[in-house]
Amino acid sequence: MIRSTNALRAAALAGAVALVLTACGSDDGGGSDETDASADASPLIIGTLLPQTGTLAYLGPPEIAGVELAVQEINEAGGVLGADVEVENADSSDADHAEVATQSVTDLLSKDVQVIIGAASSSVTLNVVDDITGAEVVQISPANTATSLSGYSPFYFRTAPPDTVQGAALANLITGDGHSNIGILVFNDDYGTSLRDVVKATVEEAGATVTYGNAGEEFDPAASSFSGDVTALLATSPDAIVILAFEQTKLIIPELIAAGVDPTTLYLVDGNTADYSADFEPGTLEGAQGTIPGAFPSTEFQAKLKELNPDLTDYAYAPESYDATILAALAAVKGGGTDGPTIQENLASVSGADGGTEVSTFADGVAALEAGDDIHYVGQAGTGSFNEDNDPSSASIGVYKFDASNKPVFVKGQEGEVPES
Incomplete structure (x- = not known):
């Protein structure tokens, strides 16, 4: 307590x-x-x-x-x-x-x-x-x-x-996994849009494309349903999906899984890489990955x-x-x-x-x-x-993978330098 x-x-x-x-x-x-x-x-x-x-x-x-x-x-x-x-x-x-x-x-x-x-x-x-x-x-x-x-x-x-480190690490993780068409579900919040901008710039620099979640395609964090946003994203045929959200993730995940999305193509961040064992059926998020700044x-x-x-x-x-x-x-x-x-x-x-x-x-x-x-x-x-x-001049970004019980398990750390503004 x-x-x-x-x-x-x-x-x-x-x-x-x-x-x-x-x-x-x-x-x-x-x-x-x-x-x-x-x-x-x-x-x-x-x-x-x-x-x-x-x-x-x-x-x-x-x-x-x-x-x-x-x-x-x-x-x-x-x-x-x-x-x-x-x-x-x-x-x-x-x-x-x-x-x-x-x-x-x-x-x-x-x-x-x-x-x-x-x-x-x-x-x-x-x-x-x-x-x-x-x-x-x-x-x-x-x-x-x-x-x-x-x-x-x-x-x-x-x-x-700052997001310059986590965003770059997440983007490199996604492109390193072989994905080239990335859809982003991002809420209209300073945290979400800041992180989205870094992810977008980094994946595009690597030759990949952001199919959805560009400027003007954010969702309302106070909405009670995100089915319309999920439908719009899936219409762009992404081969990987990034979810930049907080508690809204608990409503978004079931929509994606019900639409047939493979959980191994899902990527989360520090705002939603959490223990979902009490929220979803076992296996719902198995293989999904997330990043959290800081050493494990x-x-x-x-x-x-x-x-x-x-x-x-x-x-x-x-x-x-x-x-x-x-x-x-x-x-x-x-x-x-x-x-x-x-x-x-x-x-x-x-x-x-x-x-x-x-x-x-x-x-x-x-x-x-x-x-x-x-x-x-x-x-x-x-x-x-x-x-x-x-800002800290350097930092470690932890990479986590969800197990069959929908809990994130630490996999590795990625070191990153923090550029000054």
């Missing part, structure tokens, strides 16, 4: 006494001045703006667990600048319920959070990012992929790569997440959420302050943008900073350091 905000804060407050951590906040590694300054620093309060309801609610549990695990490890290592990290959880819902995220951001800002982890949906972020960054609060999304968010604001970062979580990392939430079945974006939290905490330690501007100024540096000693845990990062070293945090997601657009 997702733990409540009150439970998290109670745990944090209970452990926040008499832990003094010497912090190195300057590039020259000075010691006592930063230590004295940290004594006056406010506790780091991290807000989460992640989906507890709506079409992406299945992503919420692993993302929230990733944040919780990071906070647990940070506090076990002494906290940030002598105080335990506190967490305030809030629901982002989805773009069809924009008012939920707007109210959640208002609530989080009223609680003096210095960092917000989220949202999962790019469209949700585009609705609230100005309110967050305008307040000089750092926003780090573990899952946003829309290309329009690259370099959006000095206070906006993401630990997931290790067995050890999965076990730690399940200790916090035994009900976890998906792990998508848990590594990215964990890394976002660790990076924010390390940036506060390096800068000697927990305010948003200090964290913003130091995030790229602790991610490795300036080089430095490689570290993989918060505790090791703090030790290196105290020794006066620059650090390069190498996290669970396997992404590169932040570039000039505050």
Whole structure:
């Protein structure tokens, strides 16, 4: 289960006494001045703006667990600048319920959070990012992929790569499987159209054709039926079909299968590569493939997440959420302050943008900073350091294949560089 905000804060407050951590906040590694300054620093309060309801609610549990695990490890290592990290959880819902995220951001800002982890949906972020960054609060999304968010604001970062990486990897997977006429069912959403544009450009560069799903052929994400869209797509005789959608996928798949589409010609993405064992008859999606940005979580990392939430079945974006939290905490330690501007100024540096000693845990990062070293945090997601657009400079894209029970099984990872805008 997702733990409540009150439970998290109670745990944090209970452990926040008499832990003094010497912090190195300057590039020259000075010691006592930063230590004295940290004594006056406010506790780091991290807000989460992640989906507890709506079409992406299945992503919420692993993302929230990733944040919780990071906070647990940070506090076990002494906290940030002598105080335990506190967490305030809030629901982002989805773009069809924009008012939920707007109210959640208002609530989080009223609680003096210095960092917000989220949202999962790019469209949700585009609705609230100005309110967050305008307040000089750092926003780090573990899952946003829309290309329009690259370099959006000095206070906006993401630990997931933009669609330029996933789109290219997906397109190369499709053409590598021998397909040359690709139909795309894409919903009219910033996430969908951004990813569609990259897929289209990449497959066309490889000599393939997009038969359906070009500009002007998107479907309404709020529609109650997609039979007309499926009929229009199939009329173009594609030999592979890409589905760029969220919850709508549960209505689209039965339409395609009923029309005789071979599931091995179906390709999904991070927004819908999920466990459908409870939704479809066995074998419905067997052989279909999907992509999810990020390295596949290790067995050890999965076990730690399940200790916090035994009900976890998906792990998508848990590594990215964990890394976002660790990076924010390390940036506060390096800068000697927990305010948003200090964290913003130091995030790229602790991610490795300036080089430095490689570290993989918060505790090791703090030790290196105290020794006066620059650090390069190498996290669970396997992404590169932040570039000039505050995107990860490189990332792994996981390729998954659905088994007979309609569950996605990890097959391989594909590395990709992230171009700067």
